[in-house]
Amino acid sequence: MSSLEKILGIASGKGGVGKTTVAINLSAAMKEFGKNNVIVDADISNANLSVQLGFQYIPVTLQDVLSGNINILQAIRIHPTGLRIIPASLSIDNVNVDIASLRTHLEQLTEMVILDFPPGLRDDVRTLIGLCDEILVVTNPELTSITDALKTIEVARKMKKIVVGIVLNRVRKDKYELTSSEVEDVCEIPVIARIPEDKNIRKANFNHMPVIYYKPYAPSSIEFLRLAALLTGHRFKPPPFMRLRQIFSFM
Numbered sequence: 698m699s700s701l702e703k704i705l706g707i708a709s710g711k712g713g714v715g716k717t718t719v720a721i722n723l724s725a726a727m728k729e730f731g732k733n734n735v736i737v738d739a740d741i742s743n744a745n746l747s748v749q750l751g752f753q754y755i756p757v758t759l760q761d762v763l764s765g766n767i768n769i770l771q772a773i774r775i776h777p778t779g780l781r782i783i784p785a786s787l788s789i790d791n792v793n794v795d796i797a798s799l800r801t802h803l804e805q806l807t808e809m810v811i812l813d814f815p816p817g818l819r820d821d822v823r824t825l826i827g828l829c830d831e832i833l834v835v836t837n838p839e840l841t842s843i844t845d846a847l848k849t850i851e852v853a854r855k856m857k858k859i860v861v862g863i864v865l866n867r868v869r870k871d872k873y874e875l876t877s878s879e880v881e882d883v884c885e886i887p888v889i890a891r892i893p894e895d896k897n898i899r900k901a902n903f904n905h906m907p908v909i910y911y912k913p914y915a916p917s918s919i920e921f922l923r924l925a926a927l928l929t930g931h932r933f934k935p936p937p938f939m940r941l942r943q944i945f946s947f948m
């Protein structure tokens with residue numbers, strides 16, 4: 698019997714909405730709540746998980762696993778912060794692999810898998826949805842992003858997958874964006890996190906770090922921790938004197 702805990706897909710629809718950012722920070726924040734996990738870069742044609750985390754040398758990749766050259770355990774790389782990832786190859790020669798066998802390989806892992814999705818709804822994305830146990834949908838609070846997210850949700854529903862919720866990312870709280878309840882009305886899925894637009898995310902990215910470690914009191918970090926607590930069944934209380942901590946940590 699497989700001992701794999703579960704596969705949580707981080708999907709969107711539209712590209713560039715923050716899937717990889719959510720995958721990285723959710724992975725780190727879940728570890729803080731004691732949930733071991735590994736992020737797998739399933740964005741084969743535009744792999745950038747390893748780039749965002751600053752890995753320079755990637756000797757073995759997911760493509761080697763899928764081609765049967767190596768065991769999946771040999772492809773795990775460990776980031777200085779302790780994050781565990783399975784990178785995809787950056788070479789354009791390695792995009793034509795068949796991901797249909799991915800679940801069989803993932804079954805050899807004992808921890809939870811966070812699957813960082815490609816955008817769109819091509820066949821490979823449908824295959825990826827099919828092999829997940831649960832899907833988290835990331836979207837920005839704007840119409841184009843929501844309509845694409847809705848298509849992904851519909852495909853997941855048809856495949857009888859659990860969509861655990863929507864993460865609204867890059868929330869600015871201005872009058873041009875959709876509210877959580879509008880998004881919930883359209884998608885019929887609860888918004889379970891609202892990650893603010895936060896320049897610390899780009900700074901953390903530049904430094905190849907999850908923002909929750911780079912600036913633990915940044916508004917986005919607090920929201921990632923809140924989301925991880927929710928998904929791991931913990932109660933989350935923001936640290937006391939948040940405002941003060943934020944002011945001092947930004948100096």
Ligand code: ADP
Nearest residue numbers: 713714715716717718867893894895898899902
């Ligand atoms: P995707 O994986 O969906 O293509 P990424 O996670 O790579 O998207 O994010 C795209 C860009 O947006 C990155 O440069 C990232 O740093 C930036 N970004 C993501 N979320 C936020 C946010 N909440 N605030 C500011 N910048 C963000």
Ligand code: MG
Nearest residue numbers: 716717740745
């Ligand atoms: Mg990405």
